[in-house]
Amino acid sequence: MKNSVIATLQENKNDFKEKEDLKALIDSIKDKRIVMMGEASHGTHDYYNWRAKISKLLMEEHGFDFVAVEGDWPACYELNRHVKNYEDASEETKSVLREFKRWPSWMWANWEVHEWMQWLREFNKELPSGKRKGFYGLDVYSLWESLDAVMEYLKKEDPSAFETAKTAMRCFEPHRDEGGQTYALSTRLVPEGCSREVSQLLSEIRKNVSNYNSDREHAFSTEQNAVVTKNAEKYYRIMASGDESTWNLRDRHMMDTLNRLMKFHGENATGIVWAHNTHIGDASYTDMGDQGLYNIGELGREEYGKDKVSLIGFGSYRGSVLAGNSWGSEVQEMKLPEGREDSWEDLCHRAGDQFHIHMEDLRHIPELQKRIPHRAVGVVYNPNHERFGNYVPTLITKRYDHFLFFDKTKALNHIDVSVEDSKLPETYPYGL
Template identity: 40%
Template sequence: MQPFVEDLAGQIRQAAWPLDGPGGNYHPLLDSLVDKQFILLGEASHGTHEFYQARIEISKRLILDRQINAIAIEGDWPSAARVNRFIRWQGHDSNANDALSDFRRFPLWMWRNTPMLGFIQWLREYNRGLPEKQQVGFYGLDMYSLYESVAAVLEYLDKVDPDAATLARERYGCLNHTGSERRYGYGVTLGQRPSCEDEVVQQLLNIRDRALCYAKPDDQRSQDEQFEAEQNARLVKSAEQYYRQMFNPRISTWNLRDSHMFETLQELHRYLSGRLSQPARIVIWAHNSHLGDARATEMGKRGEHNLGQLVRQSAGQRSHLIGLTTHQGTVTAASEWDGPGERKRVRPSLKGSIENLFHQTGLDCFYLPMTGPVAEVLGEPRLQRAIGVLYLPESERASHYFHCELPDQFDALLHFDQTQAIEPLDPESEWVSGEQDTYPSGL
């Protein structure tokens, strides 16, 4: 069996493009993206420096070639909206750190980290002096921000329609008896409080019906603000459903979440395309588990879908799904939910896994398109590692590995054999002291 593995590693090495030289040799990848409207850039963890840096470098190259109109992330809509205003020279923030400060939910390091700080400032400088329609935007696809989005809708209506704001406060008041999204869902499940489904749906319909009244046809900023408010109202509807169904074992809240992200992406693409009078092109940043086609993984076999699958089913050849992997190094992650960010050592990938197979190529980092003979030989199910906001090395196999058929999951892979933990903007003692005796020279 071992000679076969070595031969397979050799075939991968022959098909791979080493990412060497200043900024990485991304030209073959960029050439494959020329006609794509949805470019999905994944990550095997939420806390790896090289993953963020690669996505930043690829996104910059696409922006500089005037091929990309927006970055959409696995982050909440209202938090990303503050960044969007900053990079488009709107709002009141004077620096990138302040612009990122609405990302207050666990895990803070996911978007409040040092590579993001530089990238947000770069986007602002790029947009300087450009007409609003040509500026690159920054948007969130996720839906955890129930109460933040409620506040954003009310703030908007207070400005454009005070009477409608009063009615919206009455409707959204249904949600405010607990002060916690999870407590709201738990109370509905136990029958201790009524559902607010009708109220949040009605509010979304009302703000949609009034869109032409609120958005001035000759004022781009007015149209942008109305679109932003409508997406916040839709987020409230989705989040209410998500938290209400959270304790129902018959409902897949994963499917609810990824469906919302897909619908938000669709709405964003429709809106930007209308603004540009041509199809918009969007780069999406999220975890591999959201962006790789779920039908090629254990997720699909248990009835779960994800953003990557829905985009591929909808856009077909106009989409490109790119996964990012690593063999070993360090990662920023927590040991428990809502726990502090720690700099933790990532164990070498398991034998038989995709990452271990890539490690056997002897290449430090490379781009591998899932085409030709190499896609055929990688077609059988193999283990793949996924580290989210938690990393539990003591239960590595059970907690972080699943089976997938790689060529059906992604259109291409970027592999970084040795990786380092992302540096948070808000370092905690656990991160600063973590792996201090060997970091980074001991990788």
């Protein structure tokens, strides 16, 4: 069985070394409304580097409008203003990346993103202001940062709504220093928490947003920060009660944010998403679906149609990776062990070194029409326990439309936001 699968992989794979070798992949995805690109970890150089190269081709040659990532809205929005060359934005990329202070900061404060942002900033200089390519965050965690951003905007633009924002802030203030988990625990005694205050704030902003004319995108961002505040409050409240899935709330928020970005960019908008494979690979073809969980990849196919969305997984067999050994711990470069026997990564390893493959070419293979182990590494990782807890049972040919495989990968080059003079790695630049 294994030999026949490997032979079919070898027959259908597309080897690549340079971005020019990706023509077949680009031709397959260039006419989609949304292209989602994954990663098997949040700490691998090769995934970030090649997602950037593919995104560059889609923007430069096929007019894609923005990249939206598994990151917080406020910090990503500062990068968005930086790459779009707004007059009020910082001109130094590294200083903007220091906005990613919350753990795991290395996900976006890294030299790979630094190079991508510098390319995008230069590319945008040649475009009319209304056509410049954006960079946005999809995630839901930034309760305090989003509320601060709302307060700062409304203080200047809408004094009436600012009073409502202050009421919401007073509700959250006792928990600010300890973070979202402390707020979550407080809702066990007061189940409604601050939900009424943030709902009222969002309602007032939406009522007045059409009057915020000074900067259309800034007004859009203020409304989005109010949405984040409302959904983050609900996220932490649900986390404390355990009555619902916080995973579903998070990915529904990501999908709603993507929908709002598509609407903001116009009727014919096209977008790119960067997130972990567990978010962009259709969850209905994994054991996640058995648990009633869904993700942005599955929702994207449902809402836009499978013919308008391309889901691209990324994975590797061995190498090194950035992660922490517990939540909030110091980031480390860790060994990524060889893939588990008979896993998707093991099959790809036996088929080649570095290639992309169209899943449509594998859907006639009976042995791949059942779930097989597929590696997923999180921000918390222990290589010694990997074989028991880091593989998702996956119907691989249905979960993704395409897959990029790297036999050996290396860790991200992170920027330590606590050190003012963080040094460039010797291998920089990476050649987008």
